[in-house]
Amino acid sequence: MDHFKIIRRALETTWRYRALWLFGVLLALTSRSGGNGGGGGGGGNVTVPGPENNFPGIDVAGPPVWVILAIIGVIVAFVFLFVIVSVIVRYLSENALIKMVDEHEETGTKVGVGGGFRMAWSWSAGRFFLIDLVVFVPIIVLFILGLLVGASPLLLWITQRQALGIVGTIMAIGLILLVVLFFVAVFIIIGLLRHFFLRAAALEDLGVLQAIREGFGLVRRHVVDVVLMGLIMFGMGIGFTIVTIPVIIALVILGAVAGGAPALLLGGLASLVFEGAVPWIVGALVGIPLFFLVFGIPALFLGGLYETFRSTTWTLTYRELRAMELGGEMAAPAGS
Numbered sequence: 001m002d003h004f005k006i007i008r009r010a011l012e013t014t015w016r017y018r019a020l021w022l023f024g025v026l027l028a029l030t031s032r033s034g035g036n037g038g039g040g041g042g043g044g045n046v047t048v049p050g051p052e053n054n055f056p057g058i059d060v061a062g063p064p065v066w067v068i069l070a071i072i073g074v075i076v077a078f079v080f081l082f083v084i085v086s087v088i089v090r091y092l093s094e095n096a097l098i099k100m101v102d103e104h105e106e107t108g109t110k111v112g113v114g115g116g117f118r119m120a121w122s123w124s125a126g127r128f129f130l131i132d133l134v135v136f137v138p139i140i141v142l143f144i145l146g147l148l149v150g151a152s153p154l155l156l157w158i159t160q161r162q163a164l165g166i167v168g169t170i171m172a173i174g175l176i177l178l179v180v181l182f183f184v185a186v187f188i189i190i191g192l193l194r195h196f197f198l199r200a201a202a203l204e205d206l207g208v209l210q211a212i213r214e215g216f217g218l219v220r221r222h223v224v225d226v227v228l229m230g231l232i233m234f235g236m237g238i239g240f241t242i243v244t245i246p247v248i249i250a251l252v253i254l255g256a257v258a259g260g261a262p263a264l265l266l267g268g269l270a271s272l273v274f275e276g277a278v279p280w281i282v283g284a285l286v287g288i289p290l291f292f293l294v295f296g297i298p299a300l301f302l303g304g305l306y307e308t309f310r311s312t313t314w315t316l317t318y319r320e321l322r323a324m325e326l327g328g329e330m331a332a333p334a335g336s
Contacts, residue, residue, distance in 0.1 A: 001225045001320055003232055010313040013101060014305065019113050020100060023093040023120070024311070025304030030090035091128040096120035097311040098202045105319060124202040131197050131208055135190060143183045150175035192230050193219055195314040203318070222321050229317050233310065240306050248299060255295030259287035 014020065099119040103109055111119070153175065156168030196215030200206050206214055219226045266286050 001222070001229075001317075001324065003225070003229055006229070006313060006316045006320060007232065007236075010309055010316055013104065013312050013316075014309040017100070017104060017110055019110065019116055020097060020308045020312070021301075021304055022113055023096040023100070023116055024306075024308030025300055026089050027093040027097065027307045027311070028300060028303035030086040030093065031307070087129070091125040092117075092120040094128060094198060094311065095122065095125040095202055097308065098199055098315050099124075101312050101315040102203050102319065105316065124205070127201040127208050127211065128198055131194070131201060131211060134208060134212065135194070135197070139183070139186060139190065143179070146179040146183065147176060150179045192226065196226075196318060199315060199318040203315075218318070218321055218325075221325070225321065226317070229313070233313060237306075237310075244302055247302065251295045251298055255291040255293075258294040259289075259291030262286050262290060 096116040096119055099122075100111060100116050103111065103119070151172050153168035153171035154165075157165040159165070193216060196219050197212050198215075200214040200218070201208070201211035204211070204214060264287075
């Protein structure tokens with residue numbers, strides 16, 4: 001298999017087939033959104049402004065419990081809805097990218113965004129979710145069990161003998177490290193296989209277990225070609241990161257200037273009228289959206305381009321391996 005021919009064609013397709021970009025951006029947005037989880041400050045003591053802070057009429061006792069519970073419920077519901085929508089958008093985007101590139105390679109046709117959404121909305125997108133469920137849930141369960149087994153020597157502290165406790169701690173650290181390294185390798189391998197599971201489901205219209213078997217079989221029969229392409233893509237990912245670091249730094253600076261200047265100005269004006277945290281809140285409400293507008297959109301677009309290229313590369317790889325087994329060779333798309 002000519003790996004660099006596939007890379008060149010993937011780059012060309014990514015650049016010329018601009019309808020793919022939207023789905024790449026959506027995939028970048030939903031696959032990289034993940035949660036800092038922020039660890040909020042210590043304790044639950046909240047100081048409610050009272051008359052001494054020039055906010056008359058506010059009850060120092062704070063809002064009723066039911067109000068707090070209602071707010072928490074709304075936040076939890078919003079987060080749950082956001083996660084559900086993100087999952088749906090992610091699998092639809094992956095499905096669209098795979099099918100649009102395959103259609104382009106097969107017929108030379110470039111469908112628009114609307115056509116991409118029509119391709120995306122099919123049973124194969126649901127199979128993607130089920131494939132991930134079948135593959136990753138058992139591995140995560142085994143990983144957790146492995147961590148528990150690795151941490152079991154810590155039970156030596158129950159003996160109340162310090163020497164045994166120290167030995168158990170050292171053993172636990174070593175075992176946990178081995179478990180983590182082992183499962184890192186497992187996740188890398190599964191991540192590589194996943195490209196072929198999804199494409200078997202989308203392009204061959206196979207069921208979940210059939211797609212897993214077919215994708216695994218295809219990789220097993222061409223393991224050298226697949227591993228080499230994986231290494232090339234890993235290197236290109238590192239190269240992309242290195243190249244984009246100066247761009248990201250520049251965008252951060254531009255975003256800080258674009259958002260910081262109006263935030264300081266409006267915050268300063270608000271401080272002439274209000275006291276306490278209100279000027280800071282006013283500045284943040286103006287500065288943060290401007291920062292993400294200047295920094296976030298270009299950064300997301302770059303990530304979307306890379307996701308488009310990555311998906312296209314693996315779709316072309318899948319097609320090439322299938323063509324090799326059928327005794328043919330990957331043909332250039334009509335009209336390209």
